[in-house]
Structures are given as structure tokens and as C-alpha cells.
Amino acid sequence: MTQFNIPLSCPSCDGRMYVASYDSSLKILKNRSWQVCYQCGFERETEQFKKELITV
Ligand SMILES: [Zn+2]
Numbered sequence: 001m002t003q004f005n006i007p008l009s010c011p012s013c014d015g016r017m018y019v020a021s022y023d024s025s026l027k028i029l030k031n032r033s034w035q036v037c038y039q040c041g042f043e044r045e046t047e048q049f050k051k052e053l054i055t056v
Contacts, residue, residue, distance in 0.1 A: 006035065015039025019046060 003020040010017050021033035033046040 003036075008035065010037035010039060010042050012042040013037065013040045017042075021046075 001020060001022050003018050005016070005018050008017050009015065016038045017035050018038065019033055019035050034043050035046060035049060036043050
């Protein structure tokens, strides 16, 4: 698993967030990534976040 900082603030507590991603070695499983808050542990799927950006 890898993680990197992102310039976004948490919608719950306004803390700093990072993206964690999991690269699957099994091709039947899609790679997935999600955003996590350092402060409160809030999580959301990156794919869901992209959908929200598009609809705004
Ligand atoms: Zn938070």
C-alpha cells in the first residue's frame, strides 16, 4: 500500500488528508484508492470524490 499527501482539507474536521492506494496483483480486482484524514480518520473513495466533482 502506498500513500501520499494531497492538498485537500477534510470535510468533517478541516484537517489534512492523504490518499492511500492499493495496487492489486490480481487482475480480477480493480486497483482502488481512497482519501483519509490524518486528524479524524474520515475516509472516502477517490472514485466517489471524482463523481462529486463532476456533478458540482
Ligand atoms: Zn477529519
